[in-house]
Amino acid sequence: MNVYIACPCGFVTSAMAAKLFAEACSGKLSCVIQHGTYRDIPEDVDWIIYQAGTETVDHPTAHVRSVRHMLSLTEYRQLVEEWVNAYET
Amino acid sequence: MHMKHEWSARERSILLHLLATETSTPLAEIAQAVNLSERTIQRERQLLEGILREFELELAWQRGHGLSLIGRSDAKQQLREDLILSAEAIPTAEDRIFELAWRLLFEKDTLKLQAVAKQMHVSPSTLTQDLEKLDRWFDEYHLEVERKKGVGARVLGLEAEKRKLMINALLAHWDTLAFYRFVRGEDDYIPTFLKTVPCDVMLEALRDGYDYLKEHPYERMDDRTIMRVTFAYGVQQARLDAGFFLEMYTKGRSDDYLKVAFDMETALGTPFSMAERVWFAEEANRLRSLKEQMKEDEEERWVMQIRVHKLIHHVSLIRGFAFTDDAALEKGLLAHILSSMNTQALPDTDTVRPHIDRDYPHLRSAIQQAADIVFGTNTFTEEETVFWAMHFAAALVKPVRRREYRALVVCSAGLGSSKMLVNRVKQEFPEMQDVVNSSLFGLEQHRLDDYDVILSTVPLPPLSVPTLIVNPLLTNEEVQRVRHLLLSLPQSFQTKEKSHSTMLDFNELGALVETFERMDRQFDLVTLDNSDRLEDILLDIGTHLEERGLVQSGIQLSAQLLRRHEVAGLGIPGTKLALFHGRHASIERASVFAFDLNQSIPLLMMDQSTEPVSRLLVLLAPEEAEDVELQFLSAVSGSLIESEQHMNSYSNGSKKELRLLLHECMKKMIQDTLHEK
Numbered sequence: 001m002n003v004y005i006a007c008p009c010g011f012v013t014s015a016m017a018a019k020l021f022a023e024a025c026s027g028k029l030s031c032v033i034q035h036g037t038y039r040d041i042p043e044d045v046d047w048i049i050y051q052a053g054t055e056t057v058d059h060p061t062a063h064v065r066s067v068r069h070m071l072s073l074t075e076y077r078q079l080v081e082e083w084v085n086a087y088e089t
Numbered sequence: 090m091h092m093k094h095e096w097s098a099r100e101r102s103i104l105l106h107l108l109a110t111e112t113s114t115p116l117a118e119i120a121q122a123v124n125l126s127e128r129t130i131q132r133e134r135q136l137l138e139g140i141l142r143e144f145e146l147e148l149a150w151q152r153g154h155g156l157s158l159i160g161r162s163d164a165k166q167q168l169r170e171d172l173i174l175s176a177e178a179i180p181t182a183e184d185r186i187f188e189l190a191w192r193l194l195f196e197k198d199t200l201k202l203q204a205v206a207k208q209m210h211v212s213p214s215t216l217t218q219d220l221e222k223l224d225r226w227f228d229e230y231h232l233e234v235e236r237k238k239g240v241g242a243r244v245l246g247l248e249a250e251k252r253k254l255m256i257n258a259l260l261a262h263w264d265t266l267a268f269y270r271f272v273r274g275e276d277d278y279i280p281t282f283l284k285t286v287p288c289d290v291m292l293e294a295l296r297d298g299y300d301y302l303k304e305h306p307y308e309r310m311d312d313r314t315i316m317r318v319t320f321a322y323g324v325q326q327a328r329l330d331a332g333f334f335l336e337m338y339t340k341g342r343s344d345d346y347l348k349v350a351f352d353m354e355t356a357l358g359t360p361f362s363m364a365e366r367v368w369f370a371e372e373a374n375r376l377r378s379l380k381e382q383m384k385e386d387e388e389e390r391w392v393m394q395i396r397v398h399k400l401i402h403h404v405s406l407i408r409g410f411a412f413t414d415d416a417a418l419e420k421g422l423l424a425h426i427l428s429s430m431n432t433q434a435l436p437d438t439d440t441v442r443p444h445i446d447r448d449y450p451h452l453r454s455a456i457q458q459a460a461d462i463v464f465g466t467n468t469f470t471e472e473e474t475v476f477w478a479m480h481f482a483a484a485l486v487k488p489v490r491r492r493e494y495r496a497l498v499v500c501s502a503g504l505g506s507s508k509m510l511v512n513r514v515k516q517e518f519p520e521m522q523d524v525v526n527s528s529l530f531g532l533e534q535h536r537l538d539d540y541d542v543i544l545s546t547v548p549l550p551p552l553s554v555p556t557l558i559v560n561p562l563l564t565n566e567e568v569q570r571v572r573h574l575l576l577s578l579p580q581s582f583q584t585k586e587k588s589h590s591t592m593l594d595f596n597e598l599g600a601l602v603e604t605f606e607r608m609d610r611q612f613d614l615v616t617l618d619n620s621d622r623l624e625d626i627l628l629d630i631g632t633h634l635e636e637r638g639l640v641q642s643g644i645q646l647s648a649q650l651l652r653r654h655e656v657a658g659l660g661i662p663g664t665k666l667a668l669f670h671g672r673h674a675s676i677e678r679a680s681v682f683a684f685d686l687n688q689s690i691p692l693l694m695m696d697q698s699t700e701p702v703s704r705l706l707v708l709l710a711p712e713e714a715e716d717v718e719l720q721f722l723s724a725v726s727g728s729l730i731e732s733e734q735h736m737n738s739y740s741n742g743s744k745k746e747l748r749l750l751l752h753e754c755m756k757k758m759i760q761d762t763l764h765e766k
Contacts, residue, residue, distance in 0.1 A: 001534050008653065009672035012708055013695075015723035016730050030526065035723065037672070043153075046534070051657060070657070071695045071730075087530050 001031040002042075006050040006057065007070065010037035013051070017070045021049070024076035028084055049079070094140060096175045097596055099125060103133055105407050107148075107158045108169050109451045115155035122410075128716050130156075144168045173403060173462055174267055174278065185209065186219050187258055187282035190226070193234065194251050195286070195331055199241035209285070230254045248335050249368060252324050256372075259320045261395035265312045265465040272299040272319075291327035297357050298322035307349075307376035312465025314375055321372035322353070325365065335364040349373045390427060396463050397423045403459035404481060408452065418484040425476060445478045449485065453478045494575060495523040497554075499532060499545040500561065510546060513563035518571070542574060593763075601762060604717050605755045607678070611639065612751060614683040614744040621690050627651050627669075630684055630707060639682075639709065641675040646709075649673050658693030660702050661729070666740040667692050668726070670708040679718035681725060682707040683747055704740060717758075724754040 005021060007014035014035035022033055034042070038055050041048060045062045052066035067075050096104075102123040107114060116127045123130075134156065138148050144167060146160035158165060188209060193200050202220075206213045220234060220242065227234060230253060232246035244251065259280070263271075267278035272295065279292065298319045328334075350370040354361050361369065397419055405412045412418055445453060456474050496518075498510045511526050527535055529547055543549070543556040544563075555574055559567045615633060619626045627650050631643030640646045649671045653659065660667040689703035706729075708722050728750060729739050738746050 001531055008656075009670055009710065011672070011710060011719050011722040012668055012670040012726045013657075015726035019727045019730055030531070036719075069696050071661075087528075 001029070001047065002045045003031050003033045003047045003049065004041055004045045004062075005033065005035040005070075006038045006041060006048060006055075007035070008037065008055070010035065010040065013070045017049070017076075020071060020073045021076045021080075024073060024080045029080050047083070094143070094171060094175065096172055099123075099129070099133060099594075099596060100137060100140075101172050101175065101406065103130060104137070104158075104168065105172055107156060108165055108172075109407055109455055110157075113149070113151060113154040113157040119156065132716060141168070144171075169407075169458065170266055170270075170462075173406060174264070174270070182219075184262075184280070184282040185211065185215075186222055186226075187262065187280070188285055189216065189219050190223055190254070190258065191282060191286045191288075193223075193242060193244050194255060195327075195333075196243060197332065199237065199243045201241045202236075227254070248328070248333055251333075252321070252328060252368075255324045256317065256320045257392050259324070260313075260317055261392045263316070263320075264399070264462055265316065266462045268316055269312075272296050288327060290330040291323045294326035295319055295323035298326075298353075301353055301356055305349075311468050313468055316465070317375055318373050321369060325369060326359065329359075329365070334362070335368055349376070390423075393427060394419075394423055397426065400456075400459050400463045400477075403462055404455050407455040407458055410485065412481060412484055415484045418480055421483075422477060422480045425480065441479065442475050445475060445482060449478065449482050452481055452485075456481060494518070494521045494541040495539060496521050496525070497535060497537070497540040497543045498524060498526045499529060499543060499547065499549065500526075501529050501547050509561045510544060510559070510563060513561075514544065514571075517563065517568050518575075542571070544571065597762060598759070600715075601717055601759060604679075604715065604721065605758075608680060608718075608721065609748065609751065609755075611637070611678070611680050612682065612748060614685065614747060616685040616687060619686045619688060619690070621688065623654070623690065623692065624651060626684075626686065626690070626705070630669075630682075630705070633684075634680075634682065634707075634709070639676070639678050639680050641677060645675045646671065646673070649675075650707075654693065658695050658697055658699075660692045660694035660700055661736070661740075662694045662696050662698060662700060664736055664740040665689060665701060665703040666736075667702045667705050668708065668729070669705050670722075670726075672710045672712060672714065674712040676709045676711045679710045679714050679722060680708075681722070681751060682709075683744075706739060721754060721758060724758060725751065728754050 003021065005014045005017045007017070014037075018033045018035040025031060025033075031047075034045075038050070038057060041057070041059060045059065048057055048059055048062050048064045050057050050064075050066055051070045052068055057064050057066075065079065067079070069075055103119060103125070106119055106122050116130055119125075119130055120127045125133075134148060134150060141148050141158075144160070145164045146158055146168060149157050149159050151157075158168075189205070192205055202216055203213060206216045209216070211219075220236070224234060227244070227246075230246065230250040232244055232250055232254065234242050235245050236242045262280040262282065267280075270278040271292075274296075283292075299315070302315055302318060347366060347370040350361065350366045350373055353369070353373075354366070401412050401415075401419055401422070442453075453474060456477050457471070460469055460474060460477075496514060498514060500510065511524050514521060514524050525535070525540075529549075532549070537543070537552055537554045540554050543552060543554050544559050545556060546559065546561050548558060549556055557567075557570060557574060559571070563571075617626060617629050619629065624647070627647035628643065630650070631640065631645075631647035633643070634640045634646060635643035650669045653671055654667075654669065659669055684705045684707065686703050686705070689701040691699050692702040694700050708725060710718055710722055728735055730736065735750065738750055742750070
């Protein structure tokens with residue numbers, strides 16, 4: 001599964017968020033995490049995560065999900081949990 | 090005259106790949122074929138657009154379809170020639186041996202090896218090794234390199250044999266394409282080993298000789314024969330000019346060609362002695378027939394071997410697959426070409442051709458292009474190249490023994506039971522080092538072709554990969570079944586990934602180091618005598634960076650940073666650090682900077698709380714930042730939250746400590762690059 005984390009400049013918030021997200025996924029969800037700006041969202045992505053209230057993200061096939069805090073491990077753990085429950089069981 | 094462009098290996102491989110396909114090629118396909126990332130290709134695309142305009146070609150990019158080269162076919166041909174010829178520019182060890190041979194053969198007395206080593210920029214021991222290799226080669230022509238300690242070396246043997254050796258060396262190393270460019274007046278296109286030796290007389294004679302020959306009709310006018318006779322004339326002139334005359338030459342057979350020799354010397358105003366005339370007539374006799382000549386000359390095998398080697402090299406370049414490592418291919422192809430020289434009728438290829446074209450699209454056209462370059466246009470028939478394509482195709486599907494297997498373990502959820510199964514598989518099959526688990530839902534996310542076997546705890550739809558249904562506990566009986574299955578797998582199985590070359594990509598590494606060096610040089614920790622207003626502090630920072638030439642407008646930058654801060658807090662909770670960052674057209678260079686405040690101010694944190702901040706770390710990137718710059722800035726951001734110790738160092742560390750952290754990120758990126766190759 002391909003996860004993309006977006007932020008305005010693509011190299012600070014999303015880079016840190018990607019690290020946290022990987023930690024939240026560890027042992028629960030196997031995925032490839034990429035990060036970058038809103039305009040560089042790749043076509044081949046399954047799940048897009050971004051900061052609520054900053055931008056509108058639209059994608060023809062991926063699940064798009066905003067988070068309240070980009071740097072909250074707790075929030076990412078919760079997201080992963082929800083994903084696994086919804087799609088992996 | 091056409092400008093010769095200095096192509097990088099990367100540009101060359103991308104463009105040759107595009108030239109080999111008529112339609113748009115998706116980036117992913119190009120990336121896989123040329124072993125680069127899609128991002129790199131996107132970046133190269135922008136650089137290539139400008140260069141291609143010089144060739145009157147357009148590099149068209151269409152989202153979802155990929156890249157294509159648009160332009161006239163002669164412009165494409167020009168580009169192809171340029172790309173291929175530029176690949177020859179770097180001197181090889183082989184070139185060095187030829188250069189040494191040339192110097193030895195043109196030395197009247199003895200060649201002082203010490204002095205030659207100096208001229209050729211190699212050590213005397215390298216030269217001694219080269220001489221040993223040369224011995225074997227010279228031996229075929231009954232020539233001997235006599236060494237005298239402290240004096241030097243000289244070549245013993247017949248002049249006619251020396252000339253034969255030189256002609257063959259030229260024939261082997263001068264690509265047809267390059268030769269024709271040269272005789273048309275483009276001086277760059279001579280073999281590398283001739284670039285460092287005095288050979289002006291020969292080069293001039295080659296042009297004269299070619300001009301004469303091309304105006305006269307002979308039985309055999311293929312590129313290669315014309316080249317051979319031209320080389321004979323050039324070598325003869327160079328030898329005569331340097332004072333090397335034939336002792337005697339009595340081998341003459343063809344009166345017709347004595348006349349050719351006589352006419353040519355009259356036309357070009359270089360009268361020969363009788364021995365020289367007979368010698369040249371013998372050479373010109375080759376204008377008779379290529380096939381007969383192949384039968385006659387044993388040394389043709391040697392020339393053909395080098396040509397076949399070159400053919401494989403060019404097909405590799407055009408096709409984007411390294412056939413060059415395949416010794417069996419070279420041997421097979423050589424045997425085939427040499428034997429077909431003696432065969433009048435080739436078997437019918439009509440039944441084979443469609444299969445080759447279906448299974449290996451563009452392979453035949455790549456071979457045809459390479460053959461035109463190496464042997465000259467139309468030297469070999471299309472029928473003939475169908476057989477060559479079979480040799481190349483065989484190399485593409487050649488069995489490669491794999492050391493380890495890859496298994497995909499599937500269960501409905503991809504969690505509990507498949508994890509258990511993964512552990513059991515690892516325990517029972519140490520050779521299966523790569524065991525990946527997946528849920529039934531996630532199955533389609535995997536490239537199944539990358540796996541040798543799929544083990545599943547749930548029934549699966551029919552798949553292209555051998556699949557077994559097993560218990561998550563993997564009973565002993567099931568272990569046996571899996572083992573049987575593994576044994577039955579064809580040895581020829583290969584993953585989709587191509588074996589990576591072990592060569593270093595100096596361009597990429599160079600770019601990386603250059604970027605890091607610049608960013609390290611620019612990095613600074615500056616203490617600001619600040620007010621308590623963030624706007625003032627950011628303006629100070631903007632002015633500072635403007636003075637250092639990193640941004641066009643300090644005011645614009647400060648406004649940007651302020652806005653970014655207002656959208657979402659930039660302070661890192663629990664530290665006294667805030668991470669100001671931006672990507673904007675007014676930013677000139679990607680950079681990392683740190684500013685200490687002499688009095689801390691309260692700032693909005695990333696979790697929307699407010700805390701005092703006394704250090705601002707500033708990460709900036711221009712709108713069109715290089716990938717490596719963005720990756721580096723990302724690595725710095727990631728490194729911040731890597732550990733408490735890192736966070737502490739970023740928040741309170743000295744300039745030196747901060748630089749150490751940055752260097753750590755750089756080292757990691759360099760290591761990643763090295764491992765990726």
